[in-house]
Amino acid sequence: MPEASKIVNDFSITIATVNGSGSQTANTILLRALFKMGIPVSGKNLFPSNIQGLPTWYTIRVNKDGFIARRDEHEIVVCINPTSFGRDLAGVLPGGAFFYADDIKLPINRADISLYPMPVKQLASVADVSPKLRDYIANMVYVGVLAHILNIDLDKIRQALDYHFEGNAKAVESNFATVKAAADWAAANLTKNDPYLVKPMDKTSGLIMADGNTAAALGAIYGGVQFVAWYPITPATSLAETMNEYLPRLRKNAEGKNTYAVLQAEDELAAIGMAIGAGWAGLRSMTSTSGPGLSLMTEYAGLAYYAEVPIVIWDVQRIGPSTGLPTRTSQGDLTFTYFMGHGDTGHVILLPGSVNECFEFGWRAFDLAERLQTPVFVLSDLDLGMNQWMTKPFVYPDHPLDRGKILWEKDLEKINGMWARYKDMDGDAIPYRTLPGNKHPASAWFGRGTGHDENARYTEDSQIWEANMARLRRKFDTARTLVPKPVIKTTKGAEIGIIAYGSTVPAVEEARVLLQQAGGPKSDFLRLRALPCTGEVHKFVKNHRRVYVVEANRDGQLRELLSMAMPDQANKLVSACHSDGLPLTARWVKEAILAQEVK
Amino acid sequence: MATPTITGQTNRAGLTRADYKGFPTTLCQGCGHNSIASQLIAACYEMDIVPETIMKFSGIGCSSKSPTYFLNRSFGFNGLHGRMPSLATGALFADKSLRAIGVSGDGDTASIGIGQFKHLVRRNAPMVYIVENNGVYGLTKGQFSATAEVGLELKHQGTNFYMPVDICMEALASNATFVARSFAGDPKQVKELIKAALSHHGIAVLDIISPCVTFNNQENTFHSYTWGKDHEAPLHEISFVPALDEITVEDFEAGTTREVTMHDGSTVILKKLEKDYDPTDRWQALRMMEEAQRNNWMVTGLIYLETGRPALTDLYNLPEMPLNRLGDADLRPGRESLDKVNAKMR
Numbered sequence: 001m002p003e004a005s006k007i008v009n010d011f012s013i014t015i016a017t018v019n020g021s022g023s024q025t026a027n028t029i030l031l032r033a034l035f036k037m038g039i040p041v042s043g044k045n046l047f048p049s050n051i052q053g054l055p056t057w058y059t060i061r062v063n064k065d066g067f068i069a070r071r072d073e074h075e076i077v078v079c080i081n082p083t084s085f086g087r088d089l090a091g092v093l094p095g096g097a098f099f100y101a102d103d104i105k106l107p108i109n110r111a112d113i114s115l116y117p118m119p120v121k122q123l124a125s126v127a128d129v130s131p132k133l134r135d136y137i138a139n140m141v142y143v144g145v146l147a148h149i150l151n152i153d154l155d156k157i158r159q160a161l162d163y164h165f166e167g168n169a170k171a172v173e174s175n176f177a178t179v180k181a182a183a184d185w186a187a188a189n190l191t192k193n194d195p196y197l198v199k200p201m202d203k204t205s206g207l208i209m210a211d212g213n214t215a216a217a218l219g220a221i222y223g224g225v226q227f228v229a230w231y232p233i234t235p236a237t238s239l240a241e242t243m244n245e246y247l248p249r250l251r252k253n254a255e256g257k258n259t260y261a262v263l264q265a266e267d268e269l270a271a272i273g274m275a276i277g278a279g280w281a282g283l284r285s286m287t288s289t290s291g292p293g294l295s296l297m298t299e300y301a302g303l304a305y306y307a308e309v310p311i312v313i314w315d316v317q318r319i320g321p322s323t324g325l326p327t328r329t330s331q332g333d334l335t336f337t338y339f340m341g342h343g344d345t346g347h348v349i350l351l352p353g354s355v356n357e358c359f360e361f362g363w364r365a366f367d368l369a370e371r372l373q374t375p376v377f378v379l380s381d382l383d384l385g386m387n388q389w390m391t392k393p394f395v396y397p398d399h400p401l402d403r404g405k406i407l408w409e410k411d412l413e414k415i416n417g418m419w420a421r422y423k424d425m426d427g428d429a430i431p432y433r434t435l436p437g438n439k440h441p442a443s444a445w446f447g448r449g450t451g452h453d454e455n456a457r458y459t460e461d462s463q464i465w466e467a468n469m470a471r472l473r474r475k476f477d478t479a480r481t482l483v484p485k486p487v488i489k490t491t492k493g494a495e496i497g498i499i500a501y502g503s504t505v506p507a508v509e510e511a512r513v514l515l516q517q518a519g520g521p522k523s524d525f526l527r528l529r530a531l532p533c534t535g536e537v538h539k540f541v542k543n544h545r546r547v548y549v550v551e552a553n554r555d556g557q558l559r560e561l562l563s564m565a566m567p568d569q570a571n572k573l574v575s576a577c578h579s580d581g582l583p584l585t586a587r588w589v590k591e592a593i594l595a596q597e598v599k
Numbered sequence: 600m601a602t603p604t605i606t607g608q609t610n611r612a613g614l615t616r617a618d619y620k621g622f623p624t625t626l627c628q629g630c631g632h633n634s635i636a637s638q639l640i641a642a643c644y645e646m647d648i649v650p651e652t653i654m655k656f657s658g659i660g661c662s663s664k665s666p667t668y669f670l671n672r673s674f675g676f677n678g679l680h681g682r683m684p685s686l687a688t689g690a691l692f693a694d695k696s697l698r699a700i701g702v703s704g705d706g707d708t709a710s711i712g713i714g715q716f717k718h719l720v721r722r723n724a725p726m727v728y729i730v731e732n733n734g735v736y737g738l739t740k741g742q743f744s745a746t747a748e749v750g751l752e753l754k755h756q757g758t759n760f761y762m763p764v765d766i767c768m769e770a771l772a773s774n775a776t777f778v779a780r781s782f783a784g785d786p787k788q789v790k791e792l793i794k795a796a797l798s799h800h801g802i803a804v805l806d807i808i809s810p811c812v813t814f815n816n817q818e819n820t821f822h823s824y825t826w827g828k829d830h831e832a833p834l835h836e837i838s839f840v841p842a843l844d845e846i847t848v849e850d851f852e853a854g855t856t857r858e859v860t861m862h863d864g865s866t867v868i869l870k871k872l873e874k875d876y877d878p879t880d881r882w883q884a885l886r887m888m889e890e891a892q893r894n895n896w897m898v899t900g901l902i903y904l905e906t907g908r909p910a911l912t913d914l915y916n917l918p919e920m921p922l923n924r925l926g927d928a929d930l931r932p933g934r935e936s937l938d939k940v941n942a943k944m945r
Contacts, residue, residue, distance in 0.1 A: 229685075273679070396934045
C-alpha cells in the first residue's frame with residue numbers, strides 16, 4: 001500500500017464481546033499500550049446492566065491531534081459475539097476493517113471492507129493456562145491480531161499487561177504468550193489490505209491514564225478524608241472500593257494505626273446519616289453515590305444544610321429518572337442537587353472536567369465543606385468516573401488542610417467561653433463551631449434540624465428563623481467567592497460563547513474546531529467548574545451575543561440555572577442538550593450549534 | 600452496698616447535680632419520658648461522668664425531644680425521624696473515649712427506624728440506646744405505633760389490627776450485647792439499668808415502657824401506668840456498683856445473687872426473684888421473652904448481656920488520639936507518595 005493512502009493514528013476501534021467474558025482486561029490493555037506508544041487515545045466502555053451474557057462494546061479512539069471525545073463512527077470493528085455480529089458488521093465504515101472470531105459461521109455481505117477472521121478458540125486452546133482461564137485468555141487473541149495488523153508495539157502490550165496484573169509475572173507471561181502467538185499467526189496467515197495504522201508519537205509523555213473514580217478517591221485521601229460511609233451503586237461503587245484499596249497503603253500513622261474509617265452502610269439513608277454524624281463530630285467525612293442514592297439522601301442533605309454540617313457527597317451520575325439505565329451516563333442531576341432538600345436551600349457543587357480535576361476536587365471539596373460548614377457536592381458521571389482517560393498527573397495540594405472555624409479548649413479559654421454556635425462574628429455569615437471531645441465547660445451545643453437560635457437552642461420565633469435563613473443565603477454568597485473559578489478559552493474574532501462542564505468538555509473542545517472547519521462561527525469557551533456561579537460567568541454571558549450551553553441531559557439544566565441567576569441575560573442562553581445514555585460526540589455538538597445559529 | 604462518697608454537694612468529678620441538668624421539659628405533665636430524663640441525670644451524676652464526655656442523640660418524636668432536658672453540658676444532635684442510629688454511628692468514630700446516649704421512641708425505632716435500629720445493634724455500636732416506648736405517636740396526636748398491642752382501641756384511630764413489634768426481641772434477634780426492659784414508673788430500676796448500660800462497651804438497648812398520659816393511658820392497655828404496675832414482673836432486683844468501689848455483696852443472701860462484671864470493671868449485681876434467670880444465656884433470654892408474651896407479663900430487668908464482643912469502633916485499628924484531633928501530618932500523605940502513584944499510572 002502506498003504511504004500516502006495510509007491512515008495513521010486517526011481512527012476508532014469498536015470491540016464487541018459478551019459481558020462478563022473478561023474482555024475488559026484485553027480492551028484496557030490495548031488502550032494503555034497505545035497510550036504508552038505516545039498516541040493520544042481514549043476508551044469508552046458501553047456495557048449493559050448485567051453480570052454475564054449480554055452484548056457489550058468497547059470503543060477506542062486514537063487521534064494524533066489529541067481529540068478524545070467519543071465518536072459514533074467505527075473504522076475498525078472486532079466481533080467476538082455472535083449475538084451482535086450482524087449489527088457490528090453493518091457498523092463498519094466503508095473502507096474499514098472487520099475482525100471476527102472464525103467460529104462464528106454467519107453470512108458476511110460486505111465487499112467494501114477488509115475482513116480478518118481470527119482462530120480465537122484454536123489459539124486459546126493451546127494457551128498454557130488452567131481450563132477455567134481459557135475463556136479469559138481468548139480475548140488476548142484479538143489483542144495479538146490487532147497488534148500485528150495495526151502495528152501496535154508488542155513491548156508496550158507487555159508493559160500494559162505488567163501494569164494490569166501489578167507485576168504478577170505468571171499472569172503477564174501467559175497472557176503475553178497468547179498475544180504473541182496470535183500476532184505470529186496473523187503474520188503468517190493474514191494479508192493487510194486496510195489503510196489503518198498506528199505509529200509511535202510523543203504526545204502522551206508526562207501524562208497518566210486513570211479513571212475519575214480512582215482519581216476522586218485518591219484526591220479525598222490526600223485531602224485527609226477520615227470517614228467514608230457508602231452503599232454500592234453503579235457507577236459510584238469503584239470510588240469507595242478504591243478508597244479501600246489505597247487507604248491502607250497511604251494512611252497509616254507511625255504506629256501502624258488507621259487515620260480513617262470506611263463503613264459500608266445498609267443503604268444510602270444511613271450512608272449520609274453516618275457521614276453527617278462524623279462531619280458534625282469533626283471528621284473529614286464523605287459519601288459517594290449515584291442518582292437513586294442521591295434521592296434517598298435528600299432529607300439528610302437538607303438537615304446538613306440547615307444545621308451547617310460539613311460533608312462531601314460525590315454523585316457519579318447515571319441516566320434517570322428512577323432506576324433508569326444504570327450503566328449509562330448523563331448529567332441529569334444538576335438542578336436536583338442544586339436545590340436538594342425541601343424548603344429554601346442552595347448547595348455548593350463542584351464540576352470536575354477531567355480525571356485530573358477529579359483528584360483536585362477530591363481534596364478541595366473538604367476544604368470548602370469545612371470552611372463553609374455545609375454539604376459540598378461533586379458531580380462526576382459514569383463516563384468520567386468509570387472510563388480510563390489520559391490526563392495530567394495528579395497535583396499535590398498547594399496549601400495545608402483548611403479546617404475552617406473550629407474552637408478547641410485553648411480557643412475557648414481565650415474568649416472566656418463566650419461564643420454562640422450560629423453567630424456571624426466575622427461578617428462572612430460563617431459561624432464558629434466546637435467538636436465533641438472538647439472538654440471546656442462552655443464547649444457543648446445541641447445540633448438539630450429544627451428551628452434554632454444563635455445558641456443552637458430550639459425556637460419557633462419567626463424573626464429568629466428568618467434572620468438565620470437570611471444568613472444562610474449570605475453564606476451562599478461567601479461560597480461564590482471561594483469556589484473554583486471557570487476556565488475561559490478565547491478565540492480572536494469569536495462570535496459566540498459556549499458554556500459546558502464535566503465529561504462533555506472534550507466533545508465541545510473538538511466541536512469548536514469542527515465548527516470553524518465547517519464555516520461556522522468562531523467561539524469562546526467557558527468551562528464551568530462550580531456552582532454557585534462566580535462573577536466571571538455573568539461577565540462571559542454579557543460579553544457574547546449568544547451563548548450555547550452544552551450538556552448531557554434532556555432539559556438543559558445548567559441553562560435553567562444560569563437563566564435564573566441572570567434573568568436579564570436569559571434570552572441569550574441557548575440550550576444544546578442531548579441525553580441518550582452515551583457520551584456526547586463532537587459531531588453532535590457541532591450540528592446542534594449550527595442548527596440553532598441564526599445569521 | 601457501697602455508695603460513692605459525696606463531699607458536700609459535689610460528686611467525684613467535682614460537679615453538682617445542677618451541672619447535669621437540661622432545659623425545662625416541654626413534654627406533657629406526668630409523661631414517663633420526664634422521669635427517664637431525671638434518672639439519666641441521677642445516673643450520670645452518681646457515676647461521676649463529666650458531661651462533656653457524653654454525646655446525646657435522638658431522632659424525631661416526643662422521646663427525641665428529651666435529650667434537651669438532661670445534660671446541657673453534653674454535645675448533642677437531634678437528627679431525622681428513624682435515622683438517629685446512622686448519625687450516632689458516624690459520630691462515634693470521632694473520639695472513641697466519649698460515651699453516647701441515644702433516646703428514641705417506639706415510632707422512631709420500631710416503625711420508621713427499624714432498619715437503622717437493627718443495623719446499629721448488629722454492628723454493636725458502643726452506645727446506650729433508650730426507647731421511650733408508649734405504643735403511640737404523641738406529637739401527631741395519638742396514632743398507633745408499631746409497638747401498639749393488637750386490639751388496642753384509640754379515640755380517633757379505631758382498633759389496631761396488627762401484631763406488635765417487641766423491641767427487646769428485635770434487639771436479641773439482631774445479636775445485641777445488652778438488652779433490658781424497664782418501666783418509667785419504676786425509677787430505681789430505670790436508674791440502675793441506665794448505670795449498667797453506661798458501663799457496657801457495645802450496644803445497650805434499654806426499652807422503657809413509658810406511658811403516654813395524653814393519648815394512651817387507658818387502664819387496660821399495655822403501655823399504661825395501671826397495667827404496668829399490675830403486670831410488671833421484674834427478673835431480679837438490680838444494683839450497680841461502680842468500678843471504683845470495693846464490691847460488697849453482703850446485702851444479698853448467698854446463692855440468690857449473680858454478679859456481672861462490666862467492661863470498665865464495675866459490677867451489676869442481680870438479686871434473683873423466683874426464677875433462676877441467667878442473663879448471659881441468649882437462648883434462655885429468648886425463651887423467657889416468649890414465655891412472658893404468652894403469659895401477658897411485662898418482664899423487666901436485664902434480659903441479656905454479653906461482655907466479650909468487640910464494639911464497632913474497636914474493629915477499625917484506630918489510634919489512641921481521637922480522630923477529630925489529628926492534624927495535617929497524620930491526614931495528608933507525603934508528596935513523594937503521590938509521585939509514586941502518578942509514576943505507576945504512566
